[in-house]
Amino acid sequence: MSTRHLPPGALLAHATRAIEAARAAGATHADACAEGSRAFTVRVHGGAIETLKQSGTLGLGLRVMVDDAVGFASGTDLSPTGLEDLARRAVALARFATPDAANGTPTSAEAGEDFIGDLELFDEAALELSPDAKISMALELERIALSVDPRISRSDGSAVSSSGGSFAIANSNGVARAWEGSSVSAWVVALAEDGPKQQTGVYGVTKRHLADLPSMESLAREAGRRAVARIGARSVPSARVPVLMHPEIAAGWISEMYEAFTGEAVLKKSSWLTEQLGKMIASPLLTLVDDGTLPRGLGSSPYDGEGLRTRRNLLIDRGRCVSFAYDHYHARRAKTAPTGNGIRGFGSTPGIGFHNLYVENGTTSPQVLLSQMDRGFYYDDQGSFGFNPVTGDYSYQAQGFWVEHGEKQFPVDGVTIAGNSLEMLRHIVAVGNDLEWRSSIACPTLLIESMTVSGA
Amino acid sequence: MSDATPLLSESVPRELVAELLAIARSSGADFADVFAEHTVLRGFSYDEKRLKTGSYSVLNGVGVRAVIGEQTGYAYADGFAPADLREAARVAARIARDGAARGAPNAFRVVDSPAPFTLLEPAPLMLDEQSQVAMLRRADDAARGHDGRVREVSISLASSAKRFLIANSDGLWAEDTTYLSRLVVSALALEGDQRQEGFAAAGGCVEASYYERERTPETVAEEAAASAVLLLSAREPEAGSYPVVVCNGWGGVMVHECFGHSMEGDTIRKKSSIRATQLGEQVAARGVTIVDSGLIPHSRGSFRVDDEGTPAQRTVLVEDGILVGYLWDRLNAVLTGHAPTGNGRRASYRDYPLCRMTNTYIEPGTQSPDELIASVKRGLYCKRLGGGSVSPADGNFSFQVTEAWRIEDGKLTHPVRNATLAGNGNDAMLRIDGVANDLAIDGTTGSCGKDGQWKPVGVGQPTVRFSGITVGGTAV
Numbered sequence A: 001m002s003t004r005h006l007p008p009g010a011l012l013a014h015a016t017r018a019i020e021a022a023r024a025a026g027a028t029h030a031d032a033c034a035e036g037s038r039a040f041t042v043r044v045h046g047g048a049i050e051t052l053k054q055s056g057t058l059g060l061g062l063r064v065m066v067d068d069a070v071g072f073a074s075g076t077d078l079s080p081t082g083l084e085d086l087a088r089r090a091v092a093l094a095r096f097a098t099p100d101a102a103n104g105t106p107t108s109a110e111a112g113e114d115f116i117g118d119l120e121l122f123d124e125a126a127l128e129l130s131p132d133a134k135i136s137m138a139l140e141l142e143r144i145a146l147s148v149d150p151r152i153s154r155s156d157g158s159a160v161s162s163s164g165g166s167f168a169i170a171n172s173n174g175v176a177r178a179w180e181g182s183s184v185s186a187w188v189v190a191l192a193e194d195g196p197k198q199q200t201g202v203y204g205v206t207k208r209h210l211a212d213l214p215s216m217e218s219l220a221r222e223a224g225r226r227a228v229a230r231i232g233a234r235s236v237p238s239a240r241v242p243v244l245m246h247p248e249i250a251a252g253w254i255s256e257m258y259e260a261f262t263g264e265a266v267l268k269k270s271s272w273l274t275e276q277l278g279k280m281i282a283s284p285l286l287t288l289v290d291d292g293t294l295p296r297g298l299g300s301s302p303y304d305g306e307g308l309r310t311r312r313n314l315l316i317d318r319g320r321c322v323s324f325a326y327d328h329y330h331a332r333r334a335k336t337a338p339t340g341n342g343i344r345g346f347g348s349t350p351g352i353g354f355h356n357l358y359v360e361n362g363t364t365s366p367q368v369l370l371s372q373m374d375r376g377f378y379y380d381d382q383g384s385f386g387f388n389p390v391t392g393d394y395s396y397q398a399q400g401f402w403v404e405h406g407e408k409q410f411p412v413d414g415v416t417i418a419g420n421s422l423e424m425l426r427h428i429v430a431v432g433n434d435l436e437w438r439s440s441i442a443c444p445t446l447l448i449e450s451m452t453v454s455g456a
Numbered sequence B: 001m002s003d004a005t006p007l008l009s010e011s012v013p014r015e016l017v018a019e020l021l022a023i024a025r026s027s028g029a030d031f032a033d034v035f036a037e038h039t040v041l042r043g044f045s046y047d048e049k050r051l052k053t054g055s056y057s058v059l060n061g062v063g064v065r066a067v068i069g070e071q072t073g074y075a076y077a078d079g080f081a082p083a084d085l086r087e088a089a090r091v092a093a094r095i096a097r098d099g100a101a102r103g104a105p106n107a108f109r110v111v112d113s114p115a116p117f118t119l120l121e122p123a124p125l126m127l128d129e130q131s132q133v134a135m136l137r138r139a140d141d142a143a144r145g146h147d148g149r150v151r152e153v154s155i156s157l158a159s160s161a162k163r164f165l166i167a168n169s170d171g172l173w174a175e176d177t178t179y180l181s182r183l184v185v186s187a188l189a190l191e192g193d194q195r196q197e198g199f200a201a202a203g204g205c206v207e208a209s210y211y212e213r214e215r216t217p218e219t220v221a222e223e224a225a226a227s228a229v230l231l232l233s234a235r236e237p238e239a240g241s242y243p244v245v246v247c248n249g250w251g252g253v254m255v256h257e258c259f260g261h262s263m264e265g266d267t268i269r270k271k272s273s274i275r276a277t278q279l280g281e282q283v284a285a286r287g288v289t290i291v292d293s294g295l296i297p298h299s300r301g302s303f304r305v306d307d308e309g310t311p312a313q314r315t316v317l318v319e320d321g322i323l324v325g326y327l328w329d330r331l332n333a334v335l336t337g338h339a340p341t342g343n344g345r346r347a348s349y350r351d352y353p354l355c356r357m358t359n360t361y362i363e364p365g366t367q368s369p370d371e372l373i374a375s376v377k378r379g380l381y382c383k384r385l386g387g388g389s390v391s392p393a394d395g396n397f398s399f400q401v402t403e404a405w406r407i408e409d410g411k412l413t414h415p416v417r418n419a420t421l422a423g424n425g426n427d428a429m430l431r432i433d434g435v436a437n438d439l440a441i442d443g444t445t446g447s448c449g450k451d452g453q454w455k456p457v458g459v460g461q462p463t464v465r466f467s468g469i470t471v472g473g474t475a476v
Helices: A008-024 A080-094 A124-128 A131-147 A216-229 A247-261 A263-267 A328-333 A366-371 A421-426 B014-024 B082-093 B129-146 B217-232 B249-258 B265-269 B330-336 B369-374 B425-430
Strands: A029-045 A048-066 A069-075 A152-171 A176-194 A197-207 A239-245 A288-291 A312-317 A357-359 A375-382 A393-404 A407-420 A428-431 A446-454 B031-047 B050-068 B071-078 B150-168 B172-191 B194-204 B240-246 B290-293 B314-319 B359-362 B378-391 B396-408 B411-416 B419-424 B432-435 B440-442 B447-450 B453-456 B458-461 B464-472
Touching: A008 A029, A008 A048, A008 A080, A008 A152, A008 A176, A029 A131, A048 A080, A048 A131, A048 B082, A069 A080, A080 B050, A124 A152, A124 A176, A131 A152, A131 A176, A131 A216, A152 A197, A152 A216, A176 A216, A197 A216, A239 A247, A239 A366, A247 A263, A247 A357, A247 A375, A247 A421, A263 A328, A366 A407, A375 A407, A393 A421, A393 B396, A393 B419, A393 B464, A407 A421, A407 B396, A407 B419, A407 B464, A421 A428, A446 B464, B014 B031, B014 B050, B014 B082, B014 B150, B031 B082, B031 B129, B050 B082, B050 B129, B071 B082, B129 B150, B129 B172, B129 B217, B150 B217, B172 B217, B194 B217, B194 B396, B217 B396, B240 B369, B249 B359, B249 B378, B249 B396, B249 B425, B249 B440, B249 B458, B265 B330, B369 B411, B378 B419, B396 B425, B419 B425, B425 B432
Parallel strands: A048 B071, A069 B050, A239 A375, B240 B378, B359 B458
Antiparallel strands: A029 A048, A029 A152, A048 A069, A152 A176, A176 A197, A239 A446, A288 A312, A288 A357, A375 A393, A393 A407, A407 A446, A428 A446, B031 B050, B031 B150, B050 B071, B150 B172, B172 B194, B240 B464, B290 B314, B290 B359, B378 B396, B396 B411, B396 B419, B419 B464, B432 B464, B440 B458, B447 B453
16 A cells, blocks of 8 residues: 555556456456545544545456346455456346347457546645645644634534555457646635634645645635624525526526436436437536546546547537437437536446536626625535436425525525426526536526525 | 355454454454455346346445544455465454554453344345245236326335445444345326325335235335325415424434434534534433434344454433433444444445444324324324435424325325425424324334445334424425
8 A cells, every 4th residue: 555546557457457357257348447545634633633544545446248238346455366356246137137238349440549638637746745734734724714803713623534445347349548737726614603603614626636726725715604694694585586696506506407307317317408419508608518537627537437538518508408418328229429427436437417517607707696685695615415306397405595685695595496407407597607617517606587495 | 045155254264353453453453343244236127018037136345444532444355365365354453553562452342242133034035036026016016006197117026135244343243134124115196297206115124924914015016196186286385484294104214313313422522513512402302302323123223243353232312302312333432432323334344333323213292193184273284205414513494295285274184295394493393392102113214324335224203293394395
């Protein structure tokens, strides 16, 4: 166990050996996905280290096809006998599966030319950030968050972590691809006293490169600001009002909506977009993109989990639903081309997922959007459950601010906010110009003409 | 399919464990533990009338923890190679700096607490591939046969067999094996341009015969199908705050989120929970008693010893409305002068233990569930709940209610879909104003997330009435 992850070439050698083992065990087709990563996380609480954790993973998943039926096995023993065991088990399980001509792995022709260029996914400086440097960064995060306002009496901790990892894909058609990436992240939770209650302010960022991480001071001040802004929050009477969605809330919504754009949901008719391809489903102000090729993107990679080149896919083009996302299997089922959205970890078979999902920037600043709001809700925090992936129905516990005459009047909690995604998409009346990448999902501020706030 | 898994004490012998504990305390840590695990996960997924795939995964390795005061160092290695384990122990030891080596651990004493229940023929061991595939096909037939509007059915059957070993520098040594199994059915119903999905599940730490005697594939499939079809004709909820009656069993996810998380010892010690200062105070209506117990037979949340080797126990949190006790893992118990309550749990050897719930539930009252519904003039009866969440520091919670009924003049009038319940836990617990006599604990399917670690849990309650909760909806 070293502090570095296994290099991509060494990982690819494991994946290639797994394919040989699968063939020897009787597989007609196979693909292997191997992952090797190392991470180190520092958590701080109350001015002292709370935990130091080193993580290291090395694992391989083997998908085999025997006469068009699929079996899968994964494990962490990459020795020759370990790989033989996985191959034997995967082939044995395939005998129970239903043969399906759409099963397969990409051919060299489908996989295309190797990616040439640099997505800048890997940063040596992120990996070289020492444990002591992380400790002092986390201590600084907490210390500054506590200094933002006298009402911030404690934190719920801060953390700084970095990781490096390699990913390799090999299949029985000769496709063999590997790459590596890094990430570094920091977050802090400030707690503000509010009479018998307590208010939470959470803020954090994850980046590929250390140099792209904002200053600890700016992160800490934002967390502190959020906690203090909630003090005195109260409920409001139920009403249908315009809603200004903070970028974090808007990003949460587009990531929940993504499932409806997957070829799997569309084929099963479990998507509320099943009949909508080519139709106007949103305001012409809205363009939704998934792009696996953004330089330094947290969700970027040269290839997807089946070894296919990633691309920029337009999902909504100025309001029109223009494409769905596919892995290799569902693309064959739908008689279309895969879109580079086969996503997997070593422990599972591929599924359809996004890389970097975002809404293109609009032209108006969020401050102007707020100032033009006569009466409505500024929606900037929510609970974790509230989306129905089959209907697009949306209903979340919400926090934010009541707005009148273009100004925030007071903080609000104890309410829910509800609507239906198709209606919400059509009633986007403005898109902000504040797109900012803090994870693999990003969205500018959105103004929605009307949603139901449910309260006291 | 009886795969002989190696005994963990063969892969990680006592001498090696003792050496790892000594390394972990070589620079001054006052406590260390070693957690070794070998887990086999198996699953079949059945979808679109196809058995899509069968899967088999092994997860094995060792995690080493070193503790000094409030500080924890943790590192793990996949597999059991002694050199990797020693390196993990050296990394964990670095939490303490410049201190003296604490030497060898105490002599090991095996924890011999009795198991809360025994499995004679655990489902994960006894159901072979053919029987599992047959169960999936039966569920698919039953869901589709229930109603012609059921157009798609997705079913998964998953099991785990987890062997683990925990040893610490105090000399504790415990080994155990846990078996979990879970069948989940989702049914999609279509009618015109309406599209609705229904879910149902079965499982827990169950015998193979459970799927024939207690919850058959047909029962589960028909529940999912019936829910999907019912939702086709359901109405949107009325927005506002009004009385809500929550079903027994899985309805206990409310008390798990609204209350249980804020009772976990880490948030109590650090005073980030609003409950930290409420010992001895009234936190719920009189008549409400809340318990966490790792001893509930056949629940996913039960075990003989927790992931620190502490025997499972029954812990009363609230007695007749008064807060009487908290949940403790070892670290937070030691730091606050309490005894651990068997709530130190970790997702796997890749994680250090956290203070977590096991099976958390409200004890039964005296009223009948029908009386509770009949007492509501205008409100909502929540029959099936989906996921829920809480922010423990501020107490804001929410739940998705997948299937509800409108109550008018004490009667259930029509089905309601897409209701979300929201509020503050502090306030909501005081608004419980009716507890029925029909306690049920659902240990089939719950998974609780905390700090990125997912653990199986059970939740439960009798039918409960809240005097008022904010219900999200689109109708004003």
